[in-house]
Amino acid sequence: MKSISVQIRKLFIVAFCLACVTGCSSDIFKSKEVPVITDFQASRYEVDPGDTVQVSVSVKDSKDASLQYKWSATGGQFIPPVNQPQILWKAPDEGGDYTLTVRVSNADGDSDPHSEIIHVRIKEAPEILSVTFSAREVDPGDTVEISVLLRDMTDPTLDFIWETDGGQFLAPFNLPTVLWKAPAVGGEYTISLTVANDKKTSDPFAETMTVRSYAAPFVQIGEPAQNAVFIQYSTVQVAVTANHQNGIAWVSIYVNDNLQSEMNGKADEHYLFQCELNGPPGITDIRAEAVARTTGVIGSDRIQVRVEGILLGK
Amino acid sequence: MWACAAVLFFMCGDMPRDNVLDPKNPDSLALRKVMIEAFVNTNNPLGINEYALEALDSLSLLYGDRVMIAEYHRNTADYTDPLHLEKNELMYQHYVALFDHIKGVPDVFINGSGARIQGASDVAYSMFRLEQVLAGEVSENACFLIEPGYSVSGDKLRPEVRLARLGSENAENLLVRALIVSHLNRPLHTRVVQAVAESNIIPVLKHGEQQVVVFPDLAFDRGLLNTLIVYVTDAQSTTIFQCESKAIGAM
Numbered sequence: 001m002k003s004i005s006v007q008i009r010k011l012f013i014v015a016f017c018l019a020c021v022t023g024c025s026s027d028i029f030k031s032k033e034v035p036v037i038t039d040f041q042a043s044r045y046e047v048d049p050g051d052t053v054q055v056s057v058s059v060k061d062s063k064d065a066s067l068q069y070k071w072s073a074t075g076g077q078f079i080p081p082v083n084q085p086q087i088l089w090k091a092p093d094e095g096g097d098y099t100l101t102v103r104v105s106n107a108d109g110d111s112d113p114h115s116e117i118i119h120v121r122i123k124e125a126p127e128i129l130s131v132t133f134s135a136r137e138v139d140p141g142d143t144v145e146i147s148v149l150l151r152d153m154t155d156p157t158l159d160f161i162w163e164t165d166g167g168q169f170l171a172p173f174n175l176p177t178v179l180w181k182a183p184a185v186g187g188e189y190t191i192s193l194t195v196a197n198d199k200k201t202s203d204p205f206a207e208t209m210t211v212r213s214y215a216a217p218f219v220q221i222g223e224p225a226q227n228a229v230f231i232q233y234s235t236v237q238v239a240v241t242a243n244h245q246n247g248i249a250w251v252s253i254y255v256n257d258n259l260q261s262e263m264n265g266k267a268d269e270h271y272l273f274q275c276e277l278n279g280p281p282g283i284t285d286i287r288a289e290a291v292a293r294t295t296g297v298i299g300s301d302r303i304q305v306r307v308e309g310i311l312l313g314k
Numbered sequence: 315m316w317a318c319a320a321v322l323f324f325m326c327g328d329m330p331r332d333n334v335l336d337p338k339n340p341d342s343l344a345l346r347k348v349m350i351e352a353f354v355n356t357n358n359p360l361g362i363n364e365y366a367l368e369a370l371d372s373l374s375l376l377y378g379d380r381v382m383i384a385e386y387h388r389n390t391a392d393y394t395d396p397l398h399l400e401k402n403e404l405m406y407q408h409y410v411a412l413f414d415h416i417k418g419v420p421d422v423f424i425n426g427s428g429a430r431i432q433g434a435s436d437v438a439y440s441m442f443r444l445e446q447v448l449a450g451e452v453s454e455n456a457c458f459l460i461e462p463g464y465s466v467s468g469d470k471l472r473p474e475v476r477l478a479r480l481g482s483e484n485a486e487n488l489l490v491r492a493l494i495v496s497h498l499n500r501p502l503h504t505r506v507v508q509a510v511a512e513s514n515i516i517p518v519l520k521h522g523e524q525q526v527v528v529f530p531d532l533a534f535d536r537g538l539l540n541t542l543i544v545y546v547t548d549a550q551s552t553t554i555f556q557c558e559s560k561a562i563g564a565m
Contacts, residue, residue, distance in 0.1 A: 229443070231433045233416060281362055281435035308433025308443075309362035311355050311390040313406075313417025 032108040035061040040102060040114045042089075048121050049093045049199065052079070056086040057114065059104045070103040070110070076120075093199070095122025125200035126158060127151040131193065137210040137294060140184045143170070144209065147177040148193060150202075157198035165190050167211070186213020187245035210246060210294055217244035217290040217299035219251075224286075224305055232309045236275050242290035243269040244299070254287040255279060265293065281309025342480040346456035348381045348448060349545050349557040353406045353421045356502065358393040362434045366420035367502040369440035373448070380452050382543050382557045384493050385505045390419060397503075401510045408551060425451060426547055426554040457481035457521075458556035462492075462544045470531035471562065473511065475544045478524040487549035488516040490527045494562070497539035505541065509533060515549050534562070 039058035047053055061067060069083050075098040079088040089100060101115040127150060134145040148160065153176065160174050166189035170179040180191060192206040223239035230236050242251050248265030253273045261273045277284065287302040352370055354363040370383050387397035388406055410417050412427040422431040422444065429447040434440045461476040473492040479485050490513040495505040509532040519525055534540055545557035 231416065231418070233418070281433065283435075306435060306439065308435050308439075309360070310416075310418030310420070310433045311358060311360065311363065311393060313410075313419065313421075314389070314391040 033062050033106075034109040035059045035067055035104040035106050035111040037102065037104060037111050037114040040116055042100070042116055042118055045117070046119045046121060047091045049091055049095060049123055051091045051120075053089045053091065053118060054086065055089055055100055055102075055116070057102050057104065059085065059111065061104075061106055063106060063108070066106070068105045070105065072101045074099045089118075091118070091120045095120050123197065123199040124152075126155070126195040126197055126202040128193070128195060128202050128205050131191075131205055131207060133191075133207070133209070137212060138182050139212050140182055140186060142182045142211075144180045144182065145177065146180055146191060148195065148205070150176070150195060155197050159196040161194045161196065163192045167209075180209070182209070182211045185245070186211045186215070188247065212295050213245040213292070214295055214297055215245070216297050217242055217248060217292045219288050219290045219299045219301040221286065221288050221301045221303050224303070226303045226305075228305045230277050230284075230305055230307050232277055232279075232281055232307050233312060234277055236277055236286075236305070238273040238275050238286060238288065240271040240273065240288040240290075240301070241269055242271060242288070242299070244290070244292040244297075246292050246294040249291045249293045249296070251291075252289045254285070254289065256285050257287070265290075277305075277307050279307065281307050283307075343455040343457055344459045344480060344556065345380070346451070346454040346555075347379070347557050348377075348451045349425050349543075349554045350381055350383045350444075351386060351405070351409075351423045351426075352383065353386045353388055353402070353409075353419050353423075355388060355390045355393050355395045355419050356397075357395045358390075363420045364502055365434035365437050366422060366440050368437045369434070369444055370422075371502065371504065372437070372441055373444055376445075377448065377452065379559070381448065382545070382559050383505050384495050384507050384543055385503070386507045388419065397498075397506055399507065399510070402507060405510070412552065424448070427552050428554070456556040457483070457485070458546050460544050460546065460556055460558035462542050462558050462560040464542055464560070464562065466562075467531070469533055469536055471534045471540075471542070472531050473527075473529040473542055473544065475527045475529070476524055477516075477519065477527060477546060479519040479521050482521050484521055485519045485555075486517060488519055488546055489513060489549050489551060490516070490544060490546050491551075492529050492532070493543045494532055494534050495541050495543055496535060497541075499538070508535065508540070 037057055038060050041056055043054040069085055071078055071082050075092040077090050097117050097119050099115050099117050101113050103113045104111040129149045129151055131148045138144055162169050162173055162178050167181050167183040189209045190206050191209055192204055194204050195202040220241045222241055224236055238253055240251055242248050250262055250264050251271045252262045253260045253275055255275055256279050260275045263271050284305050284307045287300055289298055289300040291298050356363050374383055386402040387395040388402050389395055389398045409423050413430050420434050424447050431443050457480045459478040459480055463474040465472045492511045493507050494509040496508045497504045498506055511529040511532055513527045540562040541559050542562055543559045545554045547554045
């Protein structure tokens with residue numbers, strides 16, 4: 001009887017164990033399977049601002065269930081639809097490194113995130129290296145060829161903006177080399193240029209072109225007045241106004257045809273001289289002479305003053 | 315230093331009172347005569363001082379006794395003038411200090427510092443410059459009347475000048491100066507200053523009052539044609555108010 005009882009107890013234990021194993025396999029011990037990203041690729045990893053990049057992800061998912069794609073980026077923007085394994089990302093305008101991240105999820109949860117870095121190139125403004133002129137001093141109506149050299153001449157988006165305050169550019173204008181026709185009136189004229197690409201504009205460039213004027217400089221003695229009276233050996237202040245389209249090289253003062261003083265030309269057209277009237281008494285000639293830059297044409301004005309002679313005292 | 319006059323006599327005059335020259339008449343006034351003092355140097359070959367002197371001669375003919383001219387000779391940096399007087403130099407330095415021009419002759423002062431005409435380039439233009447100034451000056455009236463007088467003793471002349479204040483206002487701090495000018499019998503040397511004397515300061519000369527100023531004796535050359543010129547100025551000798559002259563009779 002005892003052995004039968006033992007046998008029954010053994011059977012019960014085995015039956016109990018079998019029951020436990022069977023129950024666990026369907027509920028407690030059942031495993032979850034999330035998607036696994038096996039590949040993540042971008043069509044380009046270095047792009048210009050605003051470029052569009054195709055990004056795709058490959059996933060292993062044993063359950064073959066419907067998957068959700070969660071894309072994120074540190075800049076730029078995704079072009080809908082975005083819940084796809086293959087999407088489009090538009091690079092931002094600012095250059096730099098941007099991280100694109102994707103997570104794929106199924107009913108069991110999210111995959112590990114996967115990221116890739118895409119470098120957006122910084123687009124520089126066009127840089128003007130030099131501008132060359134076929135001539136810097138020309139006669140009225142002459143034509144000058146002007147060319148610009150940029151650090152990068154290959155950018156197809158370049159736009160050349162040529163400007164001038166006199167004369168005119170001959171068509172076509174929007175080129176690195178243009179023709180400028182000098183105006184009919186001599187003077188100093190400014191040629192300016194800015195170059196733009198689709199993003200930025202260069203620093204402005206400006207240079208002066210000289211168009212020769214063969215007119216005599218304007219010269220006028222404002223002081224002293226005609227027929228003014230001075231005492232011999234005294235110092236007289238001579239005020240001269242002188243100007244010319246090409247500027248003044250220098251201004252000279254002569255007393256009775258003897259050079260007294262010279263002054264270099266300046267932007268301000270007013271010149272002040274101190275002259276000593278050491279010549280003989282009587283009618284005395286004061287002449288101001290101005291020489292034009294570039295052409296050397298001379299203009300002059302002349303007045304007469306009276307110098308009253310003295311014997312110097314002590 | 316100036317030789318100073320010392321003696322002042324106060325007198326009640328008996329001048330007529332029914333005309334504008336009567337000091338007792340509050341509306342009294344006299345024609346202003348113009349004092350021209352020319353500082354020159356004629357001992358040089360340049361001739362520019364002579365331009366001024368010749369112009370002054372012409373001016374004298376033109377204006378007659380309306381202008382009194384005194385010719386002060388002085389040394390310059392390069393030329394000494396034998397007619398130079400130390401007093402002339404003091405007078406010149408005094409006048410020049412009132413202006414900012416450089417020193418140099420000819421240098422003509424009109425009514426003291428009333429106007430300065432320095433330098434010359436020809437006679438005509440000197441005349442022109444002088445006349446420009448004189449045209450305004452001779453039309454003025456003066457509130458002083460001067461009656462120059464003198465007494466002679468040997469080769470000494472004692473100026474005795476009667477000065478009357480005209481108009482209705484008193485005058486203060488006056489100085490009277492007496493000059494002996496001589497005609498040297500040389501062209502353009504017709505009024506050369508030979509002696510100068512000045513009074514003490516007259517503190518007040520009331521309107522309607524007369525005063526006789528007696529100067530110390532001045533040496534003079536009896537063989538020349540001499541003239542006594544007298545003028546009244548302020549104590550600083552800046553402005554000459556009135557002047558008068560009297561020929562010194564041949565001795």
